[in-house]
Amino acid sequence: MEAATIDGTERRGPLTGYRVGVVAHRGRQEQAEVLRRVGAEPVFGPVVEAVPVAGAEALEASTEETITEAPAVVVLTSAAGVEGWLSAAEELGRDAALRKVLAAARVVVQGRATAAAAIALGLTVEEALSDDVDEAGRSLVALLGDLDGWPVAVQVDDGHLPSLLVEVVRGAGAAGFEVAVPVAGLPADLEPALRLVEDLVQGRVEALTFTAPGEVRNLVALAEKAGAGDELVVALNDEVTVVCLSGACRHAAVSVGIVEAVRPERARVGAMVDALVGHLGQRSRRFELGGVEVTLRGTLAVIDGREVWLADRERALLALLARRPGMVVAKAELLRRVWRSDGIDGADGHAVEVAVGRLRRRLGAAGAGLQTVPRRGYRLVAD
Secondary structure, three states: OOOOEEOOEEOOOOOOOOEEEEOOOOOHHHHHHHHHHOOOEEEEOOOOOOOOHHHHHHHHHHHHHHHHHOOOEEEEOOHHHHHHHHHHHHHOOOHHHHHHHHHHOEEEEEOHHHHHHHHHOOOOOOEEEOOOHHHHHHHHHHHHOOOOOOEEEEEEEEOOOOOHHHHHHHHOOOEEEEEEEEOOOOOOOOHHHHHHHHHHHOOOOOEEEEOOHHHHHHHHHHHHHOOOHHHHHHHHOOOOEEEEOOHHHHHHHHHOOOOOOEOOOOOOHHHHHHHHHHHHHHHOEEEEEOOEEEEEEOOEEEEOOEEEEOOHHHHHHHHHHHOOOOOOEEHHHHHHHHOOOOOOOOOOHHHHHHHHHHHHHHOHHHHHHEEEEOOOEEEEOEO
């Protein structure tokens, strides 16, 4: 890895040495530019297809209509739609206004999953309708009562068939209108996303950003399909710093088992990167080896002021040993954690010896602090 560049100009910053996974499609270039400005290297792995501009604009207009009309009843029909709507409102800076309207309205949801998502996001649910559309329609008619001419908002998933509940609302005499929330599917080319999953699991990417709830769910679903779902969630709760742009996005992360996700103060890309700088800065490791000061920031080791760019396995070895200064780490564990191998695929103790020798030479005078403990393993004698 080399330092991030913009227009061929090398950039140094607080995230120099770190790789950051970007799974968004919309706004990914803006993210990349901001990340490079602080020295990070963006690694792309889109997990959502492009949302048509018209769909995003329609949702913004529907959100404004909801805030202006202040409907007496709001019907929510899907968990993904609820998360996507509130996440979009936060990005638009209209989260507080929308939540005020929802707090004053009778919120009716269809299905248990939608109810769980709405409640987790802080909404008060008055009634939960059946997943069966016909039964839900009959219950909704009874709930609406005499709302002739009153505005009623119905959240639907954009791209799906029009909700029959909208027709039910209109048939009851209310002024029903749709709030169509784009729910993006997986992109046609999954290879970049699959490579990113592998990089995250193997510790080659130090941070990951999510800008929408659908990105969270799609990434985990893709990893599960590839047989790496559990490993991915473990990595995202351990060495990878995860940042979610909005509260709804963070809720989606928690719901799939990612409990340590960071949320910026504002739902803006700049604020998201600022939060990332703060948290990754706390995770950089500083110690002395052989009387020499060493700072480890991702793949960049700063040794007594000298920059040394480490290969992935060199970085993983040093990071693992640095987490346990003075403790012996066995070759078998290094094989398992760094090579992801139990020896069956050909990686063995000799590969560890070669890599440790190479790392020791790269560290220069500091390499004296990387000690071999005969017949046991290796340790860092760090101050």
